[in-house]
Amino acid sequence: MTLISAALLAAVIMAAFIFGRGLAFSRGGAFSASGVSGRAHSLPAYHGYFAAWAVGVATILAAFIGWMLRDTIGFEVVAILVIVTAGAGFVVCHQLINPDFRARNFVETFVKMALFLCSGVAVLTTFGIVLSLVFESLRFFEQVPLLDFLTGLQWSPQTALREDQAGQSGAFGAVPIFTGTFMIMGVAMFVAAPIGLLIAVYLSEYASKCTRALVKPIIEILAGVPTVVYGFFALLTVGPAIRGFAESFGFSVPTQSAIAAGSVMGVMIIPFISSLSDDVINAVPQTLRDGSYALGATRSETMTKVIFPAALPGIIGALLLAISRAIGETMIVVMAAGRAANLTGNPFEAVTTVTVQIVSLLTGDQEFDSAKTLAAFALGLVLFVITLALNVVALLIVRKYRERYE
Amino acid sequence: MEANAIQDSGLFRPVTPGGEVIKMSEKRAHALAVEPKFKCRDVRVFYGATEALHGIDMDIENTGVTALIGPSGCGKSTFLRVFNRMNDTIPNARVTGDILMDGENIYDKKIDPVLLRARVGMVFQKPNPFPKSIYDNVAYGPRIHGLATKKNDLNEIVETSLQKAGLWNEVKDRLKDPGTSLSGGQQQRLVIARAIAVSPEVILMDEPASALDPIATAKLEELIDELKEKFCIVIVTHSMAQAARVSQKTAFFHLGDLVEYDDTEVIFKNPKDQRTQDYITGRTG
Incomplete structure (x- = not known):
């Protein structure tokens, strides 16, 4: 059903294109067969694109509105509406298309709007994620004061699920x-930054x-090795x-430790740093x-006094990218950090x-309004x-050096 | 610079067994002055299997400006890079033949190209100031060669170098500004100041004015005219008018061969070779 509708829609749009272009050819006396015109404003193909866009957008909108109202007005009415x-x-295209019609300008506006909408999707998604984080966190902070959360030194999120449970x-x-x-990020950068940079210099x-x-x-x-x-x-x-x-030195160290995971x-993250820095150098x-x-x-x-300073903004960018990768990394720390x-x-x-804490808060049986679950959003x-903040700092540093060097 | 140091130290001054310093005869001093700075014999440069220069024999005068002209791809820049062994930095490049600088083969195994390049400075086609301040750009060479131990000495080297390059008055209040903030012509003079700062004996210039506007070019040519009193200058240029204005000797290259080499005046007024004549009259190239 969906497939057939999509095919029908494509056919209608295609037909509109051919219809619009044909109209332009037949009406614009000055259009030549090659599409070069002496008098008409837009090339015939633009009239075709205009017709395709106009018919396409109108049809999709009608179908969408009809689909929303299908229960009240019935399926047949929807089909007729579309x-x-x-x-x-x-009909509108038939009325509009003539040699003076600025089809190219309309098509360019359409395309610009389509491009804008695409970028809008990314921006809106980001906003959506941030907003959902903020609102869920606000619910969490109703139960646990913000200051306690940011400055508290103890973390044991097990709350009592039943009234009679004690001790949690x-x-x-x-x-x-x-x-x-x-700390894990620090250990990771301590390993990766020097090795990665020296690899880049060597390469x-x-x-x-x-x-x-x-x-x-x-x-x-x-x-490319899976993090698991x-x-x-x-x-x-x-x-x-x-x-x-x-142990050979007489110390007792657990198997799961910050240094192992880090x-x-x-x-x-060595390849992130080495590969990006190599490109920058x-x-x-x-x-x-x-x-x-x-x-x-x-x-x-030459390397230490000229090339390295010149490449520094890019290298800082690479390091900060590696840091945010290290902060967001989950699998290694879940398994090896404890x-x-x-x-x-x-x-x-x-x-x-x-x-790790977000993983353990949200896996298993959860109530979605308990402080324990909401804590994940706050984290x-x-x-x-x-x-x-890291990204902003990175941008600021890069911009500062760019002003100095270019 | 090194040669001066050795002379000043008196270590290598000819001395009689009695300890009396032998005074150089005037004839000998004159002979030294007219002795060419570089003697090139059968110089060939290969890039991989391709021979870019086909056996060049040429002497570069100790004083004045020598211009290398010729159409694109004739090998003039390749030849220029022979004198400070910059071709060594290109993978696959190979140089054969003898290039004697003050009688010493600069391609000898004993010669360290790093030290050679402190004696033979180079200015490139595109101004290439380092991403550092104006001061640090000029101080770069003296610092890596340890020419100044005290801060004041370094300041002085920077100031005199910028003065010699005719840039001091324009930048003396903004030495901390980045070198890249200068205009193209200023950048090229900054690069020249940077080269002068290590007190080289020779300055090689590879089309130094090709990225500059006419006014900056005129300033640069004026500067070259002043510099030739103290340095041996070899300049590659694609502007024949520039070669005629700034140089005393001109060499015409064509397809990897040295076609003609003579006083600039002779080359431009009375060339012997047909190819030279065609080039300078604008029929080829």
């Missing part, structure tokens, strides 16, 4: 979760073409290895390299992150604000 509208479209008071202090998130300035063609794709494979694979790698290999290593996450004009070499600078002097909301500065302890909102 057919009449399409016919009216043809529910504490929603988000500080331990955010320190956990940032862009030192590696032969042959090496580069081989090494770059291999590193980019790292980005990284996750069990962190849990089953890296975590125990770190624990064993620490270092594996660091490996995961390559984009630095060759003339700057030549200028530096011609002054008797060595490769390393779930206990410890407030600690020690990366060898188990910590938890915002994403999401704060996470969103943080990544937004």
Whole structure:
């Protein structure tokens, strides 16, 4: 049924195009067969497009309105409404099309509006997500004060589901979760930033073409490994290895720890940093390299004193992208970082992150109006604000340097 | 710069067994002055398997401006980049033959191209100031070569270099501004100041005015005229009028060959080769 309607609609639009173009040809005496005109305002094809747009939009609108009202007015009336509208479209076109009609301007306006609507979809979706986050969070903050949420040092979101359940008071202090998130991000960047940048420097300035063609794709494979694979790698290999290593020194370290999750996450984001920075360094004009070499600078002097500063805005962009990736990453931390909301500065302890908590709050049997579930929205909102702030800072830095350098 | 340092230190001054410094005879001093800066014998440059220059024999004078002219793709820029071994930075490029600078083969294994380039500066077609302040642009060379140990010395080098490049008065109040904020002509003079700052013996210029407007070009040519008193200058240009205005010697290249090399006046008024005549009268190129 839907398929047939769509095919019918396409046929009507096609017919409108042929109808409009044919009218233009027959009415505009000055149209030549090749479409070049001496007198008419628009080429015949534009009249065709105009007719197609006008009939198409009118028909779709009529069908949509009819579909909404189908229960009150009945299906037959809807069909008649659509057919009449399409016919009216043809009649209007028949009246409008003549050599003086500015069909091209109408078509251009139509297209502009269509483009605007497409970008509007993306913007509206973003607004929708933000608004839903905000409203659900507001409901959460009715139950838990904002200040308690942002400054509380204890996180134990288990609330009593039944009156007779005891012992689960529910504490929603988000500080331990955010320190956990940032600690893991810090460990990840500590691993990924130097390695990624040095890889980029090597690939862009030192590696032969042959090496580069081989090494770059291999590193980019790292980005294609599913995060769940990284996750069990962190849990089953890296975590125990770190624990064993620490035990040989007489320390006791849990298998799930910030350092295990963070270092594996660091490996995961290496290709982001190396690949983006490599592109940025390559984009630095060759003339700057030549200028530096011609002054008797060595490769390393040229790299550190000319190319790196010139590429810095892009490199900062790459780093911030990697950071937001690290903050939003879920699977590795769910598996390897633990779930206990410890407030600690020690990366060898188990910590938890915002994403892990959202996962555990929303999986399993939930009531959708309990503070426990709504807390997920509040966490999401704060996470969103943080990544937004990061992006804004990145933009500001990039803009500042761009003004200085170009 | 290095040569000066050695002379000043007196280490290599010829001395009699008695310790008396031998005074250079006037004849010898004169001979040094007319001794060419560069002697090129059978210089060939290959890009992969393609031979871009087919055995160039040419001497570059110690003083004055030598212009290299010729149609696009004739090898003049390639030849210019032989003198500071910039062709080394191009993968697949290979240079054969002898290029002697003050009698020393600059393609010898003992020669470090990095040190050579401190003695032979270069200015490129497009102004290429580094993304740094005006001051840091000029101070770049002295810093990497350790020419100034004290802040004041560096300030002085920057100031004199900018003065020699005729840019000091325009930028002295805005040394902290980015080099890229200057106009095209100013940028090109900044780049020249940057090259001068390491006190090279030779300055190579690769079509330095091709991205500039006529007024900036005139200023640049004036500057070249002043600089030739202190530096040996080799300039590649596609403007014959410019070659005629600024140079004392002109070499005409065609399809990787050196066709004719003589005093600029002779080349433009009385060329011996038909190809040169065709080019300068605008029939080819």
